[in-house]
Amino acid sequence: MTHTDNGFSATRRLILQGASAVVLVGLGNLPFGLAPAFAAANDKYPEEAFKAKSEADAIKALYGKTPEASDKVKMDAPEIAENGAVVPVSVTTTLPDVTSISFLVAENPVALVASYKIPAGTMPSVANRIKMAKTSNVIVVVEAGGKLYSATKEVKVTVGGCGG
Amino acid sequence: MPIRRREFMTLAGGAVLSAGLPRLARSADSVYDLERFGNARILHMTDTHAQLKPVFFREPSVNLGIGSMQGNPPHLVGKAFLERFGIRPDSADAYAFTCIEFEKAAQRFGKLGGFAHLKTLVDRLRSDAGPGRSLLLDGGDLWQGTGLANVMQGADMVAASNLLGIDAMTGHWEFTYGEQVLRSNLDRFKGEFLAQNVFLTEEAAFNDAKAFDPPSGRVFKPATIKEIGGHRIAVIGQAFPYVPIAHPKRFTPDWKFGIRDEELQKLVDGLRNNDKVDAVILLSHNGMDVDLKLASRVTGIDVILGGHTHDAVPQPIAVTNPGGVTLVTNAGSNGKFLAVLDLDIGKGKVANVRYRLLPVFSELLKPDPAMQALIDKTRAPHADDWGDKLASADRLLYRRGNFSGSMDQLICDALRGELDSEIALSPGFRWGTTALAGQPLTMEDIMAQTAVTYPETYVVSMTGAQIKDVLEDVCDNLFNADPYYQQGGDMVRLGGLAYTCTPAESVGKRISELTLDNGNTLQAARSYKVAGWASVNEQSGAPIWDVVARHLKSGKPPNRSAPGVTLKGVEGNPGIAKQV
Numbered sequence: 001m002t003h004t005d006n007g008f009s010a011t012r013r014l015i016l017q018g019a020s021a022v023v024l025v026g027l028g029n030l031p032f033g034l035a036p037a038f039a040a041a042n043d044k045y046p047e048e049a050f051k052a053k054s055e056a057d058a059i060k061a062l063y064g065k066t067p068e069a070s071d072k073v074k075m076d077a078p079e080i081a082e083n084g085a086v087v088p089v090s091v092t093t094t095l096p097d098v099t100s101i102s103f104l105v106a107e108n109p110v111a112l113v114a115s116y117k118i119p120a121g122t123m124p125s126v127a128n129r130i131k132m133a134k135t136s137n138v139i140v141v142v143e144a145g146g147k148l149y150s151a152t153k154e155v156k157v158t159v160g161g162c163g164g
Numbered sequence: 165m166p167i168r169r170r171e172f173m174t175l176a177g178g179a180v181l182s183a184g185l186p187r188l189a190r191s192a193d194s195v196y197d198l199e200r201f202g203n204a205r206i207l208h209m210t211d212t213h214a215q216l217k218p219v220f221f222r223e224p225s226v227n228l229g230i231g232s233m234q235g236n237p238p239h240l241v242g243k244a245f246l247e248r249f250g251i252r253p254d255s256a257d258a259y260a261f262t263c264i265e266f267e268k269a270a271q272r273f274g275k276l277g278g279f280a281h282l283k284t285l286v287d288r289l290r291s292d293a294g295p296g297r298s299l300l301l302d303g304g305d306l307w308q309g310t311g312l313a314n315v316m317q318g319a320d321m322v323a324a325s326n327l328l329g330i331d332a333m334t335g336h337w338e339f340t341y342g343e344q345v346l347r348s349n350l351d352r353f354k355g356e357f358l359a360q361n362v363f364l365t366e367e368a369a370f371n372d373a374k375a376f377d378p379p380s381g382r383v384f385k386p387a388t389i390k391e392i393g394g395h396r397i398a399v400i401g402q403a404f405p406y407v408p409i410a411h412p413k414r415f416t417p418d419w420k421f422g423i424r425d426e427e428l429q430k431l432v433d434g435l436r437n438n439d440k441v442d443a444v445i446l447l448s449h450n451g452m453d454v455d456l457k458l459a460s461r462v463t464g465i466d467v468i469l470g471g472h473t474h475d476a477v478p479q480p481i482a483v484t485n486p487g488g489v490t491l492v493t494n495a496g497s498n499g500k501f502l503a504v505l506d507l508d509i510g511k512g513k514v515a516n517v518r519y520r521l522l523p524v525f526s527e528l529l530k531p532d533p534a535m536q537a538l539i540d541k542t543r544a545p546h547a548d549d550w551g552d553k554l555a556s557a558d559r560l561l562y563r564r565g566n567f568s569g570s571m572d573q574l575i576c577d578a579l580r581g582e583l584d585s586e587i588a589l590s591p592g593f594r595w596g597t598t599a600l601a602g603q604p605l606t607m608e609d610i611m612a613q614t615a616v617t618y619p620e621t622y623v624v625s626m627t628g629a630q631i632k633d634v635l636e637d638v639c640d641n642l643f644n645a646d647p648y649y650q651q652g653g654d655m656v657r658l659g660g661l662a663y664t665c666t667p668a669e670s671v672g673k674r675i676s677e678l679t680l681d682n683g684n685t686l687q688a689a690r691s692y693k694v695a696g697w698a699s700v701n702e703q704s705g706a707p708i709w710d711v712v713a714r715h716l717k718s719g720k721p722p723n724r725s726a727p728g729v730t731l732k733g734v735e736g737n738p739g740i741a742k743q744v
Contacts, residue, residue: 078422079648082408088420135671156649158409159637159700 055104058112067141067148075140075151084157090127095144098124107136132157201518202508204392205293207300210471211497213309213595214321216539218278218526220598221498222562225263225741230667231645238452238475244738249478260523277499277524279324280531299331303471304449308337309595311611317345320542322352330355336404336449340617342415358401360386361424368418395509398441402448406651412700425462432464443514452494453647463487466514470494472652474594478521550608555716557603563596567655567729576659577723578715583623585695587661592654614709621697621705629688640671662728
């Protein structure tokens with residue numbers, strides 16, 4: 001009746017497939033990625049954007065335009081944070097020509113948390129841990145092909161306690 | 165069978181109860197003699213909370229559903245529940261599944277559950293299915309909930325689980341003994357512990373902490389495949405997603421949890437496409453509302469066998485999703501019920517299912533001698549510690565309900581009286597047995613309400629604004645319109661403070677009219693002396709069970725003041741049987 005577990009090997013297989021995909025994409029695009037990477041490094045610190053209180057002001061200061069919601073921006077964030085001081089939030093996208101990815105927390109005293117320049121040929125995938133003052137919408141903005149796309153998810157920061 | 169004798173005597177006294185006659189005249193043979201169906205039998209139990217002995221447990225009279233959840237299972241109580249599921253009033257099933265006339269019915273039908281009785285029923289149902297044709301699954305909260313489990317850190321329950329023959333389980337309170345104790349319990353557990361949604365933190369992974377699958381960081385085996393009658397059944401474990409939030413983080417510092425339905429989807433797809441399983445079962449400790457939402461998003465699961473929210477739901481709820489239909493169940497608590505899922509499995513799919521949630525009527529089942537001997541032997545060294553009568557129950561003492569229960573009022577009275585505070589806070593746990601009026605209360609009864617690994621009481625000064633914030637926060641865990649943001653407990657219980665709650669409001673706007681016992685309104689800026697227990701932050705006061713015992717022994721008159729929660733906007737909601 002009891003058989004050995006195959007769920008494990010399935011998981012492992014999936015991971016291996018995933019790993020090979022990463023390698024192929026990386027190799028395929030690498031030669032084209034070098035020059036823009038150096039260019040991006042020269043951009044100056046977006047001081048105004050990091051001072052803005054609201055997420056709309058921060059996005060405007062950073063990009064000078066407004067994003068549209070897109071299901072091609074895949075954000076992974078917890079529904080309820082295990083620790084508001086270090087909330088893991090990551091994003092990947094299938095959008096082509098990504099040039100930057102930014103993270104914002106609407107209810108933080110300063111909305112913009114981080115903005116990453118994505119050199120051409122780099123996989124558009126960023127994972128970081130952000131600090132949240134309280135329950136808030138977390139917004140990810142992806143700049144791709146000169147346009148802005150976003151995804152939003154509410155992350156709850158709770159005092160905890162009282163499980164069933 | 166005592167139940168028949170007792171009922172016979174009642175019936176002889178008059179024809180008043182004739183409506184119940186056909187049901188009551190049944191014997192254990194007719195109640196538990198199930199028509200054969202399908203080719204695989206899955207037995208599911210959950211949230212027994214280590215209740216080795218039969219118990220009284222009153223189902224809630226308030227279990228509100230808000231928004232799209234209003235009026236839908238599991239948010240039905242009392243008569244609305246009976247009507248929805250076609251259960252005859254005044255029957256043994258009505259007693260098991262609802263709170264209607266609980267005290268009267270408790271006298272008629274007696275206690276439910278108990279592992280010796282459960283063992284008899286499990287063995288019988290597995291034997292009916294035939295050798296190698298069944299599985300016994302447990303949804304967690306199996307190893308915590310009594311004084312015995314607390315001092316033995318779950319070891320008593322591991323032995324009982326092994327004797328019962330549990331093939332696989334997942335967990336929740338099991339984690340609150342900490343990693344070292346959990347691992348030692350799992351070493352002795354003969355079944356498999358499954359959890360697809362527990363991962364190493366980045367720091368722990370970097371430090372090479374122990375994991376079942378280091379590349380993914382999965383701490384435990386996520387799924388198992390069992391072969392029954394030539395068909396392959398995958399069972400996936402889903403642990404309680406919010407362990408480090410609902411409990412002190414210090415118990416599980418290296419692990420992160422969460423619902424993780426994307427990882428779950430990948431797992432299901434792998435089992436279906438690569439392992440070619442014929443059926444996929446999710447053994448879940450999400451809670452029923454979370455499971456219902458998950459079933460609408462994740463495809464490829466045939467049945468979610470659910471727990472955590474202690475909802476005894478007699479029939480599965482069918483949820484459609486882009487891949488087809490997933491059935492969602494919830495199997496009650498405290499050992500009261502055993503679910504029987506009979507599957508008719510064909511190649512690559514489940515052709516049909518039959519589901520029953522059987523109440524475990526202790527008086528209809530002969531206790532299994534081996535399990536009874538194990539229970540007696542395990543309890544013996546502690547019998548003297550907990551057997552003394554502290555007081556008698558001054559009224560029906562129960563816990564379950566969204567806002568309050570008479571047992572928690574007693575605990576709040578004890579906190580305020582013994583720790584000399586204006587306000588008491590007590591967590592809205594859903595476990596804890598029921599005591600009938602007049603019943604002697606022993607330390608064992610008090611432990612059954614309080615046996616946690618962080619029982620320390622505290623006294624703090626909190627402003628009115630802070631108190632309101634806590635209430636709003638907990639209330640949102642209960643009534644957030646999106647089930648993924650709920651944690652599955654009930655509202656924190658209050659002593660010395662009345663309030664009005666509008667569950668359909670948004671967070672920050674649900675709690676109003678906070679009023680102290682002396683009639684004064686709670687002031688946002690003023691500080692109040694607040695006592696409580698089971699804090700997620702480390703505390704150093706006496707354990708709550710000692711505080712309650714001291715209070716009971718002091719013989720102070722019981723505080724019979726009303727629980728003091730006024731509800732707004734719930735008129736006509738079938739999740740409420742009477743005012744709180």
